[in-house]
Amino acid sequence: MEKKTCDCVVVGSGIGGMCAAAKLAHSGYKTIVIEKLPIIGGRYTQIEYKGYQIPTAAWMILYGKNDPVHLTLNEVGAPEIEMASTGPIPQIYRMGGKDHAMEGKGALRDMISWASRDKDEEERIMTALKRAILWYEPPDTMTFDDWLFQFTDSKTVHNLFQCLVAAWAGANSWEVTAGQWFRVLKGMAVGGNPFILKNGVKDVTDALEKVIRDNKGEILTRTRAKRIIVEDGFARGVAAEREGEGLEIEAQIVISNAGPRRTIELGGEDSFDRAYLKEVQEKVRPATGIDYMITSDEPLLEAPTVLFTADTQRLECFVGDRTPDGKYILRSASVPESTAKYSAEQEYAIFLQDLKETFPDFDKCGGKILIARNFYSDWPFYGTWPGDCLTQKTPIENLYNVGDAVIPEGWVGGSGAAESARVVVEDIKARVKPR
Amino acid sequence: MAIIVAERECFGCALCVLTCPEDAMRIPPSFIVEIDKDKCTECRECLDYCPVDALSEA
Numbered sequence: 253m254e255k256k257t258c259d260c261v262v263v264g265s266g267i268g269g270m271c272a273a274a275k276l277a278h279s280g281y282k283t284i285v286i287e288k289l290p291i292i293g294g295r296y297t298q299i300e301y302k303g304y305q306i307p308t309a310a311w312m313i314l315y316g317k318n319d320p321v322h323l324t325l326n327e328v329g330a331p332e333i334e335m336a337s338t339g340p341i342p343q344i345y346r347m348g349g350k351d352h353a354m355e356g357k358g359a360l361r362d363m364i365s366w367a368s369r370d371k372d373e374e375e376r377i378m379t380a381l382k383r384a385i386l387w388y389e390p391p392d393t394m395t396f397d398d399w400l401f402q403f404t405d406s407k408t409v410h411n412l413f414q415c416l417v418a419a420w421a422g423a424n425s426w427e428v429t430a431g432q433w434f435r436v437l438k439g440m441a442v443g444g445n446p447f448i449l450k451n452g453v454k455d456v457t458d459a460l461e462k463v464i465r466d467n468k469g470e471i472l473t474r475t476r477a478k479r480i481i482v483e484d485g486f487a488r489g490v491a492a493e494r495e496g497e498g499l500e501i502e503a504q505i506v507i508s509n510a511g512p513r514r515t516i517e518l519g520g521e522d523s524f525d526r527a528y529l530k531e532v533q534e535k536v537r538p539a540t541g542i543d544y545m546i547t548s549d550e551p552l553l554e555a556p557t558v559l560f561t562a563d564t565q566r567l568e569c570f571v572g573d574r575t576p577d578g579k580y581i582l583r584s585a586s587v588p589e590s591t592a593k594y595s596a597e598q599e600y601a602i603f604l605q606d607l608k609e610t611f612p613d614f615d616k617c618g619g620k621i622l623i624a625r626n627f628y629s630d631w632p633f634y635g636t637w638p639g640d641c642l643t644q645k646t647p648i649e650n651l652y653n654v655g656d657a658v659i660p661e662g663w664v665g666g667s668g669a670a671e672s673a674r675v676v677v678e679d680i681k682a683r684v685k686p687r
Numbered sequence: 688m689a690i691i692v693a694e695r696e697c698f699g700c701a702l703c704v705l706t707c708p709e710d711a712m713r714i715p716p717s718f719i720v721e722i723d724k725d726k727c728t729e730c731r732e733c734l735d736y737c738p739v740d741a742l743s744e745a
Contacts, residue, residue, distance in 0.1 A: 290706075290735050299705040474735055542718075589731055596699060596718035626699040626718045631738045 253498040258282040259686050260469075261490050263518070266294030267310065267364065268654035268669035269509030270460040271324045277467035278328040280686045284501055285464065286475040286492050293457035294509070295631070295656075296666045300685045304622060305452045306545055306573065309633065310666040311583070312453070315443030317633040320663065320670035321456060330459040336576075337556055341446060346610075347411045347562040367408040376403045383440060390430035390452040399430035411562035418567050418587045419560070420664055422539030422633040427591060432639030439662030448556060450576060453666075473498065480519040480651060482507055487519070487651035504684050507676060509655045509669075511635055512536050512642060525647045535640045536657050538632030540591045542599050543625045546582040549618030551610050553582055564606035566599070575622045582619075585633070607661040638664040644676050650684075652676045688730055689745050694719050696741035703733035703742065 260276050262269045277283040291297060295309035313319045316338060325333065336602035343354045343365065354363050361378060366373040368374035380403045384390050390399055400413060410425070417425040426560050449455055464471060472494060487506040492499045508515040512532045516524055546552070553572030554561055559615040561568045571583040586603045603624075608614055627633045635657030636642065644658045645651075654676050659668030699718030711726035712733065720741075734742050 288735075289702075289738065290732070301705045312718075584745065597716050600716050600718070623701055623702040624699075624714060624718075626714075628698040628700070629696075629739060631700040631702070680710070 253500055254494075255379070255500045255502065256284060256470075258284045259503060259684070260284075260505040260507060260680070261286065261501045261516075262507045262509060262654075263480075263490060264288075264294065264509030264655070265292045265457075265471060265473075266509045266655055266669060267296035267321065267457070267666040268656065268658075268673050269507065270296075270457060270464070271321065271673035272507050272509070272654050272677055273469060273471075273565050274328045274330075274460040274463040275324060275673065276680065277464045277469035279677070279681060280467075280637075281505075281680075282686065283464060283467075283469040284503070285469070285471040286477060286490065286501070287471065287473045288476045290473050292461055292471060292473060293454065296669075297454045297457045298452040302622065304545065304579070304581065305454075306464065306623065307453060309627065310453050312449070313447035313456075314665055314667045315439075315663075316447050317444045318442055319444075319447070319667045320674055321667055324458060324674065326536065328460070330463055333455045333459060333676075335447050336450040337448040341448075341556050341558055342554075343558045343560070345412060345415055345560045345562065347415075348408050348512050349563065349643070354586055365408065367406065367412045369406055373404055373406065373409075377409060381430065384430070384434050385441075392429040392431040394427050394430050394632045395426050396430045396433040397424075397426040400425070411567075413568075414567055415560035415562055419558075419569050421638045422541060422587075422664075424567075424587060424589070425592045428637055428639065432637060433609075435639035435641070435661050436664055438511055439601050439664065442662065443506050444573045446627040448573075458654065471655070472499075477510065477518055480508070480515070480648075482523045482648055482651075485647075486649045490518075504687065505680055506651045508651065508653050511630065511655060511657050512646075512653050514630075515646065515651070515653055519646070519648055519651065523648055528647045531642065536636050537640075538631050539630060539634035539637055540626075540628045541585055541587050542596060542603065543627055543633075544584040544586070544603065545622045546584060546607075547620050547622045548580045548582065548614075550613075550616075551580045552617055552619060554633075555580070559610075561606065564609055565602050566606060568606055568610070569601070570610070580658050581622075596628075600624060634665055636668075638668065645671055645679070652679070678682055688732060689724065690722055690727060690729060690731070690742055691745045692720055692722065693741045693743065696739050697737075698739075698740060702736045702738060706736045707733055
Protein backbone atom coordinates (compact mmCIF):
# COMPACT_ATOMS: atom_id res chain seq x y z
CA MET A 253 0.00 0.00 0.00
CA GLU A 254 1.33 3.38 -1.05
CA LYS A 255 1.31 6.09 1.62
CA LYS A 256 1.33 9.85 1.32
CA THR A 257 1.26 12.62 3.88
CA CYS A 258 -0.06 16.14 3.47
CA ASP A 259 -1.78 18.97 5.33
CA CYS A 260 -5.07 18.83 3.45
CA VAL A 261 -6.60 16.08 1.37
CA VAL A 262 -9.54 16.99 -0.85
CA VAL A 263 -11.94 14.31 -2.07
CA GLY A 264 -13.35 15.40 -5.42
CA SER A 265 -12.17 17.99 -7.93
CA GLY A 266 -15.39 19.90 -8.52
CA ILE A 267 -15.22 23.68 -8.41
CA GLY A 268 -15.62 23.65 -4.60
CA GLY A 269 -12.77 21.19 -4.12
CA MET A 270 -10.53 22.94 -6.64
CA CYS A 271 -11.09 26.41 -5.15
CA ALA A 272 -10.38 25.08 -1.65
CA ALA A 273 -7.26 23.24 -2.83
CA ALA A 274 -5.92 26.22 -4.81
CA LYS A 275 -6.40 28.60 -1.86
CA LEU A 276 -4.79 26.17 0.57
CA ALA A 277 -1.85 25.31 -1.68
CA HIS A 278 -1.34 29.02 -2.36
CA SER A 279 -1.28 29.62 1.42
CA GLY A 280 1.46 27.03 1.98
CA TYR A 281 -0.59 23.97 2.89
CA LYS A 282 0.62 20.77 1.28
CA THR A 283 -2.54 19.71 -0.56
CA ILE A 284 -3.59 16.56 -2.41
CA VAL A 285 -6.79 16.32 -4.45
CA ILE A 286 -8.14 12.91 -5.38
CA GLU A 287 -10.70 12.54 -8.15
CA LYS A 288 -12.63 9.43 -9.14
CA LEU A 289 -13.17 10.48 -12.77
CA PRO A 290 -10.43 10.67 -15.42
CA ILE A 291 -10.99 14.44 -15.76
CA ILE A 292 -10.63 17.34 -13.34
CA GLY A 293 -13.48 19.73 -12.63
CA GLY A 294 -16.59 17.63 -12.07
CA ARG A 295 -19.60 19.66 -13.21
CA TYR A 296 -17.40 22.72 -13.82
CA THR A 297 -15.50 21.85 -16.98
CA GLN A 298 -16.26 20.77 -20.54
CA ILE A 299 -15.73 17.88 -22.90
CA GLU A 300 -15.27 18.07 -26.65
CA TYR A 301 -17.97 16.18 -28.49
CA LYS A 302 -18.42 16.16 -32.26
CA GLY A 303 -16.54 19.44 -32.59
CA TYR A 304 -18.45 21.22 -29.82
CA GLN A 305 -17.32 22.03 -26.29
CA ILE A 306 -20.02 20.58 -24.06
CA PRO A 307 -20.05 21.91 -20.48
CA THR A 308 -20.33 19.15 -17.90
CA ALA A 309 -22.89 21.50 -16.28
CA ALA A 310 -21.74 25.06 -15.41
CA TRP A 311 -20.95 27.31 -18.34
CA MET A 312 -20.67 30.84 -16.97
CA ILE A 313 -19.45 32.79 -13.95
CA LEU A 314 -22.86 33.70 -12.60
CA TYR A 315 -22.07 36.74 -10.45
CA GLY A 316 -19.34 38.26 -12.63
CA LYS A 317 -16.79 40.42 -10.85
CA ASN A 318 -18.35 39.66 -7.45
CA ASP A 319 -18.37 35.93 -8.07
CA PRO A 320 -16.52 33.75 -5.54
CA VAL A 321 -14.93 31.87 -8.48
CA HIS A 322 -13.61 35.11 -9.97
CA LEU A 323 -12.43 36.33 -6.55
CA THR A 324 -10.66 33.01 -5.91
CA LEU A 325 -8.79 33.23 -9.22
CA ASN A 326 -7.61 36.73 -8.32
CA GLU A 327 -6.62 35.72 -4.81
CA VAL A 328 -4.44 32.83 -5.91
CA GLY A 329 -2.78 34.90 -8.63
CA ALA A 330 -4.17 33.03 -11.62
CA PRO A 331 -3.69 34.80 -14.96
CA GLU A 332 -6.66 36.63 -16.50
CA ILE A 333 -9.10 34.40 -18.32
CA GLU A 334 -10.40 35.48 -21.70
CA MET A 335 -14.08 36.38 -21.64
CA ALA A 336 -16.57 36.39 -24.48
CA SER A 337 -18.99 38.62 -22.59
CA THR A 338 -18.89 40.55 -19.31
CA GLY A 339 -21.86 42.80 -19.93
CA PRO A 340 -25.56 42.34 -19.26
CA ILE A 341 -27.15 39.50 -21.23
CA PRO A 342 -30.50 40.44 -22.81
CA GLN A 343 -33.34 38.52 -21.19
CA ILE A 344 -36.71 37.98 -22.81
CA TYR A 345 -39.73 36.74 -20.90
CA ARG A 346 -42.42 35.19 -23.12
CA MET A 347 -45.63 35.22 -21.14
CA GLY A 348 -49.28 35.57 -22.06
CA GLY A 349 -48.37 35.58 -25.74
CA LYS A 350 -46.11 38.61 -25.35
CA ASP A 351 -42.37 39.12 -25.16
CA HIS A 352 -40.95 41.41 -22.56
CA ALA A 353 -37.29 42.36 -22.30
CA MET A 354 -35.85 42.68 -18.81
CA GLU A 355 -32.92 45.02 -18.61
CA GLY A 356 -31.04 47.67 -16.69
CA LYS A 357 -31.52 49.04 -13.22
CA GLY A 358 -34.93 48.55 -11.64
CA ALA A 359 -35.55 45.72 -14.08
CA LEU A 360 -37.47 43.62 -11.56
CA ARG A 361 -39.79 46.51 -10.76
CA ASP A 362 -40.37 47.10 -14.48
CA MET A 363 -41.22 43.45 -14.90
CA ILE A 364 -43.63 43.44 -11.99
CA SER A 365 -45.22 46.63 -13.26
CA TRP A 366 -45.63 45.00 -16.67
CA ALA A 367 -47.02 41.79 -15.21
CA SER A 368 -49.42 43.41 -12.70
CA ARG A 369 -53.02 44.18 -13.59
CA ASP A 370 -52.98 47.63 -12.00
CA LYS A 371 -50.92 50.04 -9.92
CA ASP A 372 -52.41 48.73 -6.63
CA GLU A 373 -51.32 45.21 -7.37
CA GLU A 374 -47.86 46.38 -8.37
CA GLU A 375 -47.45 48.35 -5.13
CA ARG A 376 -48.75 45.46 -3.03
CA ILE A 377 -46.21 43.07 -4.54
CA MET A 378 -43.31 45.52 -4.39
CA THR A 379 -43.99 46.36 -0.74
CA ALA A 380 -44.20 42.69 0.18
CA LEU A 381 -40.95 41.90 -1.64
CA LYS A 382 -39.10 44.81 -0.08
CA ARG A 383 -40.28 43.83 3.38
CA ALA A 384 -39.25 40.22 2.84
CA ILE A 385 -35.79 41.25 1.65
CA LEU A 386 -35.01 44.11 4.00
CA TRP A 387 -37.03 43.47 7.14
CA TYR A 388 -38.55 40.05 7.73
CA GLU A 389 -37.46 36.91 5.94
CA PRO A 390 -40.47 34.66 5.42
CA PRO A 391 -40.05 31.24 7.02
CA ASP A 392 -39.51 27.85 5.39
CA THR A 393 -42.98 26.67 6.34
CA MET A 394 -44.58 27.92 3.12
CA THR A 395 -43.66 27.55 -0.54
CA PHE A 396 -42.69 30.73 -2.37
CA ASP A 397 -45.66 30.36 -4.71
CA ASP A 398 -48.08 30.21 -1.77
CA TRP A 399 -46.35 33.19 -0.22
CA LEU A 400 -46.90 35.14 -3.43
CA PHE A 401 -50.60 34.17 -3.54
CA GLN A 402 -51.10 36.30 -0.43
CA PHE A 403 -50.47 39.36 -2.59
CA THR A 404 -51.55 38.40 -6.06
CA ASP A 405 -53.27 35.64 -7.97
CA SER A 406 -52.10 37.05 -11.31
CA LYS A 407 -50.88 34.17 -13.45
CA THR A 408 -48.44 36.47 -15.22
CA VAL A 409 -46.79 37.56 -11.97
CA HIS A 410 -46.59 33.97 -10.78
CA ASN A 411 -45.09 32.97 -14.13
CA LEU A 412 -42.55 35.75 -13.93
CA PHE A 413 -41.32 34.46 -10.60
CA GLN A 414 -41.43 30.88 -11.79
CA CYS A 415 -38.95 31.93 -14.51
CA LEU A 416 -36.62 33.49 -11.97
CA VAL A 417 -36.90 30.66 -9.45
CA ALA A 418 -36.35 27.98 -12.08
CA ALA A 419 -33.35 29.77 -13.57
CA TRP A 420 -31.66 30.51 -10.26
CA ALA A 421 -32.78 27.69 -7.99
CA GLY A 422 -33.22 24.84 -10.47
CA ALA A 423 -36.61 24.07 -8.96
CA ASN A 424 -40.19 25.27 -9.24
CA SER A 425 -41.68 28.20 -7.33
CA TRP A 426 -44.20 25.77 -5.80
CA GLU A 427 -41.32 23.61 -4.53
CA VAL A 428 -38.87 26.04 -2.92
CA THR A 429 -39.86 27.63 0.35
CA ALA A 430 -40.33 31.36 0.70
CA GLY A 431 -37.28 31.47 2.98
CA GLN A 432 -35.09 29.62 0.48
CA TRP A 433 -36.09 31.90 -2.35
CA PHE A 434 -35.52 35.14 -0.49
CA ARG A 435 -32.06 33.98 0.53
CA VAL A 436 -31.27 33.41 -3.16
CA LEU A 437 -32.81 36.74 -4.16
CA LYS A 438 -30.55 38.61 -1.74
CA GLY A 439 -27.49 37.10 -3.45
CA MET A 440 -28.77 38.05 -6.90
CA ALA A 441 -28.79 41.65 -5.77
CA VAL A 442 -25.10 41.44 -4.79
CA GLY A 443 -23.89 39.92 -8.04
CA GLY A 444 -22.63 41.74 -11.11
CA ASN A 445 -23.23 40.88 -14.75
CA PRO A 446 -22.39 37.26 -15.51
CA PHE A 447 -19.13 36.44 -17.28
CA ILE A 448 -19.26 34.12 -20.27
CA LEU A 449 -15.86 32.60 -20.90
CA LYS A 450 -14.45 32.65 -24.40
CA ASN A 451 -13.16 29.08 -24.21
CA GLY A 452 -15.55 27.73 -21.60
CA VAL A 453 -15.29 27.14 -17.86
CA LYS A 454 -12.51 24.59 -18.30
CA ASP A 455 -10.20 27.63 -18.35
CA VAL A 456 -11.13 28.17 -14.69
CA THR A 457 -10.46 24.57 -13.72
CA ASP A 458 -7.17 24.58 -15.69
CA ALA A 459 -6.05 27.79 -13.97
CA LEU A 460 -6.81 26.36 -10.52
CA GLU A 461 -5.04 23.12 -11.42
CA LYS A 462 -1.92 25.07 -12.37
CA VAL A 463 -1.97 27.01 -9.08
CA ILE A 464 -2.26 23.77 -7.12
CA ARG A 465 0.60 22.07 -9.00
CA ASP A 466 2.81 25.19 -8.92
CA ASN A 467 2.43 25.24 -5.15
CA LYS A 468 3.61 21.63 -4.67
CA GLY A 469 0.08 20.25 -4.62
CA GLU A 470 -0.99 17.04 -6.31
CA ILE A 471 -4.15 16.12 -8.21
CA LEU A 472 -4.71 12.42 -8.71
CA THR A 473 -7.41 11.45 -11.20
CA ARG A 474 -8.92 7.95 -11.51
CA THR A 475 -8.42 7.75 -7.75
CA ARG A 476 -11.42 6.65 -5.78
CA ALA A 477 -11.87 7.43 -2.08
CA LYS A 478 -12.80 4.28 -0.20
CA ARG A 479 -12.93 5.58 3.34
CA ILE A 480 -12.37 8.71 5.38
CA ILE A 481 -10.12 7.66 8.23
CA VAL A 482 -11.70 8.71 11.52
CA GLU A 483 -10.05 8.19 14.92
CA ASP A 484 -11.54 9.40 18.22
CA GLY A 485 -13.86 11.82 16.42
CA PHE A 486 -11.05 13.34 14.33
CA ALA A 487 -10.51 12.97 10.59
CA ARG A 488 -6.99 11.65 9.97
CA GLY A 489 -6.91 11.12 6.22
CA VAL A 490 -8.36 9.16 3.36
CA ALA A 491 -7.96 5.57 2.19
CA ALA A 492 -8.23 5.42 -1.59
CA GLU A 493 -7.78 3.14 -4.55
CA ARG A 494 -5.70 3.99 -7.58
CA GLU A 495 -5.21 1.68 -10.55
CA GLY A 496 -6.26 -1.26 -8.40
CA GLU A 497 -3.72 -0.41 -5.68
CA GLY A 498 -4.43 0.90 -2.20
CA LEU A 499 -3.35 4.45 -1.36
CA GLU A 500 -3.46 5.92 2.12
CA ILE A 501 -3.24 9.69 2.51
CA GLU A 502 -2.61 10.93 6.01
CA ALA A 503 -3.65 14.55 6.56
CA GLN A 504 -4.45 17.18 9.18
CA ILE A 505 -7.59 18.20 7.35
CA VAL A 506 -10.03 16.27 5.15
CA ILE A 507 -12.26 18.23 2.76
CA SER A 508 -15.00 16.36 0.97
CA ASN A 509 -16.31 17.67 -2.33
CA ALA A 510 -18.18 14.41 -2.86
CA GLY A 511 -21.49 15.64 -1.41
CA PRO A 512 -22.62 15.29 2.23
CA ARG A 513 -24.34 11.96 1.67
CA ARG A 514 -21.20 10.41 0.20
CA THR A 515 -19.13 12.05 2.97
CA ILE A 516 -21.25 10.19 5.51
CA GLU A 517 -20.79 6.90 3.65
CA LEU A 518 -17.03 7.45 3.50
CA GLY A 519 -16.71 8.40 7.16
CA GLY A 520 -19.09 5.69 8.33
CA GLU A 521 -22.56 6.59 9.59
CA ASP A 522 -21.62 5.69 13.17
CA SER A 523 -19.03 8.48 13.25
CA PHE A 524 -21.66 11.22 12.78
CA ASP A 525 -24.17 12.39 15.36
CA ARG A 526 -27.84 11.68 14.71
CA ALA A 527 -28.87 15.32 14.42
CA TYR A 528 -26.40 15.81 11.57
CA LEU A 529 -27.56 12.66 9.79
CA LYS A 530 -31.14 13.89 10.07
CA GLU A 531 -30.26 17.33 8.73
CA VAL A 532 -28.45 15.87 5.72
CA GLN A 533 -31.33 13.49 5.12
CA GLU A 534 -33.81 16.36 5.09
CA LYS A 535 -31.84 19.07 3.32
CA VAL A 536 -29.78 17.39 0.65
CA ARG A 537 -32.17 17.19 -2.30
CA PRO A 538 -30.64 17.69 -5.72
CA ALA A 539 -32.02 20.27 -8.13
CA THR A 540 -32.75 18.25 -11.25
CA GLY A 541 -33.92 18.59 -14.82
CA ILE A 542 -33.09 17.91 -18.43
CA ASP A 543 -30.56 19.91 -20.39
CA TYR A 544 -30.38 20.16 -24.18
CA MET A 545 -27.57 21.28 -26.48
CA ILE A 546 -29.01 22.25 -29.82
CA THR A 547 -27.10 23.11 -32.97
CA SER A 548 -28.43 24.88 -36.04
CA ASP A 549 -27.29 26.22 -39.41
CA GLU A 550 -29.17 29.48 -38.94
CA PRO A 551 -29.50 31.20 -35.54
CA LEU A 552 -32.63 30.22 -33.61
CA LEU A 553 -32.02 32.93 -31.04
CA GLU A 554 -29.57 35.79 -31.21
CA ALA A 555 -26.31 35.33 -29.27
CA PRO A 556 -26.20 36.01 -26.39
CA THR A 557 -29.87 36.14 -25.41
CA VAL A 558 -31.81 34.35 -22.70
CA LEU A 559 -35.41 33.48 -23.46
CA PHE A 560 -37.80 32.25 -20.78
CA THR A 561 -40.98 30.66 -22.03
CA ALA A 562 -43.84 30.56 -19.56
CA ASP A 563 -46.65 29.78 -22.01
CA THR A 564 -45.31 26.38 -23.02
CA GLN A 565 -46.15 23.14 -21.20
CA ARG A 566 -42.93 23.36 -19.19
CA LEU A 567 -41.00 26.43 -18.29
CA GLU A 568 -37.97 26.47 -20.54
CA CYS A 569 -34.92 28.62 -20.52
CA PHE A 570 -33.20 28.99 -23.90
CA VAL A 571 -29.83 30.62 -24.34
CA GLY A 572 -28.63 31.58 -27.80
CA ASP A 573 -24.87 31.36 -28.14
CA ARG A 574 -22.09 31.02 -30.70
CA THR A 575 -19.00 28.89 -30.53
CA PRO A 576 -15.59 30.63 -30.88
CA ASP A 577 -15.52 29.35 -34.49
CA GLY A 578 -18.93 30.87 -35.22
CA LYS A 579 -21.31 27.90 -35.07
CA TYR A 580 -24.78 28.52 -33.68
CA ILE A 581 -25.82 26.78 -30.51
CA LEU A 582 -28.86 26.94 -28.34
CA ARG A 583 -28.69 25.70 -24.79
CA SER A 584 -31.89 24.82 -23.04
CA ALA A 585 -33.01 23.55 -19.68
CA SER A 586 -36.50 22.34 -19.01
CA VAL A 587 -37.89 22.14 -15.49
CA PRO A 588 -40.18 19.18 -14.76
CA GLU A 589 -43.41 19.85 -12.85
CA SER A 590 -41.91 18.03 -9.89
CA THR A 591 -38.13 18.07 -9.76
CA ALA A 592 -38.22 15.35 -7.10
CA LYS A 593 -39.82 12.72 -9.31
CA TYR A 594 -40.42 12.75 -13.04
CA SER A 595 -40.26 10.54 -16.08
CA ALA A 596 -37.36 11.74 -18.23
CA GLU A 597 -38.92 10.04 -21.24
CA GLN A 598 -42.17 11.96 -20.79
CA GLU A 599 -40.34 15.24 -20.18
CA TYR A 600 -38.38 14.73 -23.39
CA ALA A 601 -41.59 14.27 -25.41
CA ILE A 602 -43.02 17.43 -23.88
CA PHE A 603 -39.82 19.35 -24.61
CA LEU A 604 -39.97 18.39 -28.29
CA GLN A 605 -43.49 19.84 -28.51
CA ASP A 606 -42.45 23.00 -26.65
CA LEU A 607 -39.41 23.37 -28.89
CA LYS A 608 -41.51 23.30 -32.06
CA GLU A 609 -43.96 25.77 -30.55
CA THR A 610 -41.21 28.19 -29.49
CA PHE A 611 -39.20 27.88 -32.71
CA PRO A 612 -41.60 27.17 -35.58
CA ASP A 613 -38.63 27.46 -37.98
CA PHE A 614 -36.62 24.87 -36.09
CA ASP A 615 -36.34 22.44 -39.00
CA LYS A 616 -35.90 25.18 -41.59
CA CYS A 617 -32.96 26.56 -39.59
CA GLY A 618 -31.36 23.11 -39.55
CA GLY A 619 -31.96 22.67 -35.83
CA LYS A 620 -30.72 19.43 -34.26
CA ILE A 621 -30.53 18.25 -30.69
CA LEU A 622 -26.85 17.44 -30.32
CA ILE A 623 -27.30 15.92 -26.90
CA ALA A 624 -30.02 15.67 -24.26
CA ARG A 625 -28.90 14.98 -20.72
CA ASN A 626 -30.70 14.32 -17.50
CA PHE A 627 -29.13 16.05 -14.50
CA TYR A 628 -30.25 13.98 -11.57
CA SER A 629 -29.26 12.14 -8.40
CA ASP A 630 -25.46 12.28 -7.95
CA TRP A 631 -24.94 14.32 -11.13
CA PRO A 632 -27.55 17.08 -10.70
CA PHE A 633 -27.84 20.74 -11.73
CA TYR A 634 -27.24 21.67 -8.10
CA GLY A 635 -26.33 19.41 -5.18
CA THR A 636 -29.18 20.83 -3.17
CA TRP A 637 -31.85 23.45 -3.55
CA PRO A 638 -30.28 26.83 -3.01
CA GLY A 639 -31.05 28.62 0.19
CA ASP A 640 -30.89 25.45 2.27
CA CYS A 641 -27.52 26.35 3.73
CA LEU A 642 -26.26 23.12 5.25
CA THR A 643 -23.18 23.80 7.35
CA GLN A 644 -19.75 23.03 5.87
CA LYS A 645 -18.42 21.62 9.14
CA THR A 646 -19.32 18.08 10.09
CA PRO A 647 -19.51 16.51 13.57
CA ILE A 648 -16.14 14.90 12.80
CA GLU A 649 -13.42 17.34 13.74
CA ASN A 650 -11.25 18.51 10.81
CA LEU A 651 -13.71 17.08 8.29
CA TYR A 652 -15.42 19.68 6.11
CA ASN A 653 -17.77 19.54 3.15
CA VAL A 654 -17.47 21.92 0.22
CA GLY A 655 -19.51 22.10 -2.96
CA ASP A 656 -22.96 22.96 -4.20
CA ALA A 657 -24.74 20.99 -1.46
CA VAL A 658 -23.28 23.19 1.30
CA ILE A 659 -23.66 26.65 -0.19
CA PRO A 660 -23.63 29.61 2.21
CA GLU A 661 -26.65 31.89 2.27
CA GLY A 662 -27.31 33.91 -0.86
CA TRP A 663 -25.32 32.04 -3.50
CA VAL A 664 -26.15 29.37 -6.04
CA GLY A 665 -24.40 26.82 -8.24
CA GLY A 666 -20.67 26.64 -8.88
CA SER A 667 -20.32 30.15 -7.51
CA GLY A 668 -21.91 29.03 -4.26
CA ALA A 669 -19.61 26.00 -4.23
CA ALA A 670 -16.63 28.35 -4.51
CA GLU A 671 -18.05 30.42 -1.65
CA SER A 672 -18.32 27.28 0.50
CA ALA A 673 -14.60 26.74 -0.19
CA ARG A 674 -13.81 30.29 0.91
CA VAL A 675 -15.63 29.79 4.21
CA VAL A 676 -13.86 26.47 4.83
CA VAL A 677 -10.38 27.78 3.98
CA GLU A 678 -10.85 30.80 6.28
CA ASP A 679 -11.73 28.42 9.10
CA ILE A 680 -8.75 26.15 8.39
CA LYS A 681 -6.32 29.09 8.30
CA ALA A 682 -7.57 30.27 11.68
CA ARG A 683 -7.25 26.85 13.28
CA VAL A 684 -4.44 24.83 11.70
CA LYS A 685 -0.93 25.76 10.58
CA PRO A 686 0.82 24.06 7.65
CA ARG A 687 3.27 21.42 8.92
CA MET B 688 -17.20 -9.93 -22.29
CA ALA B 689 -19.35 -6.86 -22.78
CA ILE B 690 -20.14 -3.57 -21.07
CA ILE B 691 -23.51 -3.71 -19.35
CA VAL B 692 -25.75 -0.94 -18.03
CA ALA B 693 -27.43 -1.13 -14.65
CA GLU B 694 -30.77 0.26 -15.75
CA ARG B 695 -31.85 1.20 -12.24
CA GLU B 696 -28.73 3.32 -11.74
CA CYS B 697 -28.36 5.05 -15.13
CA PHE B 698 -30.44 8.19 -15.59
CA GLY B 699 -28.80 9.61 -18.71
CA CYS B 700 -26.15 12.12 -17.60
CA ALA B 701 -24.35 11.28 -20.88
CA LEU B 702 -20.81 11.59 -19.54
CA CYS B 703 -20.05 8.22 -21.16
CA VAL B 704 -21.58 9.40 -24.43
CA LEU B 705 -19.38 12.50 -24.44
CA THR B 706 -16.18 10.60 -23.66
CA CYS B 707 -16.55 7.28 -25.51
CA PRO B 708 -13.58 7.15 -27.91
CA GLU B 709 -15.56 4.99 -30.35
CA ASP B 710 -18.81 7.02 -30.34
CA ALA B 711 -20.52 3.79 -29.35
CA MET B 712 -22.94 5.21 -26.79
CA ARG B 713 -26.09 7.24 -27.07
CA ILE B 714 -28.93 8.47 -24.90
CA PRO B 715 -32.28 7.27 -26.24
CA PRO B 716 -35.58 8.89 -25.10
CA SER B 717 -35.65 6.49 -22.15
CA PHE B 718 -32.53 8.27 -20.82
CA ILE B 719 -30.90 4.92 -20.10
CA VAL B 720 -27.71 4.75 -22.13
CA GLU B 721 -27.51 2.38 -25.10
CA ILE B 722 -24.29 0.77 -26.28
CA ASP B 723 -23.69 -0.05 -29.93
CA LYS B 724 -22.11 -3.49 -29.62
CA ASP B 725 -20.57 -3.25 -33.09
CA LYS B 726 -18.69 -0.06 -32.26
CA CYS B 727 -17.77 -0.88 -28.64
CA THR B 728 -14.19 -2.13 -28.25
CA GLU B 729 -14.61 -2.75 -24.51
CA CYS B 730 -11.90 -0.25 -23.68
CA ARG B 731 -13.67 0.30 -20.33
CA GLU B 732 -13.21 4.07 -20.46
CA CYS B 733 -16.92 4.56 -19.75
CA LEU B 734 -16.61 2.61 -16.50
CA ASP B 735 -14.25 5.28 -15.19
CA TYR B 736 -16.43 8.15 -16.37
CA CYS B 737 -19.75 7.00 -14.97
CA PRO B 738 -20.40 9.14 -11.87
CA VAL B 739 -22.86 6.64 -10.40
CA ASP B 740 -21.11 3.36 -11.29
CA ALA B 741 -23.96 2.25 -13.52
CA LEU B 742 -21.63 0.59 -16.03
CA SER B 743 -19.75 -2.64 -15.52
CA GLU B 744 -18.10 -5.42 -17.45
CA ALA B 745 -19.99 -8.69 -17.64
